[in-house]
Amino acid sequence: MMYDQTRAQQPAGEPRGRSERAASGPEPLLPSDERDKIALRLGHAINTFADTPHEALEEADAALDETSAQLVKALAERRRALRETWQEQDAETQSTELRLALRQYREITQRLLHL
Numbered sequence: 188m189m190y191d192q193t194r195a196q197q198p199a200g201e202p203r204g205r206s207e208r209a210a211s212g213p214e215p216l217l218p219s220d221e222r223d224k225i226a227l228r229l230g231h232a233i234n235t236f237a238d239t240p241h242e243a244l245e246e247a248d249a250a251l252d253e254t255s256a257q258l259v260k261a262l263a264e265r266r267r268a269l270r271e272t273w274q275e276q277d278a279e280t281q282s283t284e285l286r287l288a289l290r291q292y293r294e295i296t297q298r299l300l301h302l
Contacts, residue, residue: 213294216261217254225250225257265295 215222232246273288 213298216265216298217257221257225254228253262295262299265291 217225228250229247232243232250235246236243269288269291273285276284
């Protein structure tokens with residue numbers, strides 16, 4: 188891993204700028220607290236498998252089910268927001284705004300295809 192001099196010079200806890208977030212990748216589909224909860228459930232299932240395999244598998248199944256439901260919900264919200272950006276525009280809409288919406292559709296679709 189390379190040393191990031193710019194990041195090292197920033198005080199701890201300082202929020203990253205928009206350009207830095209874009210360089211690090213797309214925004215996660217699920218909020219970090221939701222991801223953490225699900226990861227804890229899955230970790231618990233893995234750690235208890237040796238003692239209670241059936242219960243561990245049920246917990247892992249529930250974690251996958253919750254992840255799927257949260258992703259469907261997050262994707263539906265993003266789709267709704269994207270539709271609003273271009274469907275509510277008038278005939279004078281700038282092509283750059285439409286191009287941005289298309290770019291966001293492409294990003295989300297490609298992320299789903301690479302899961």
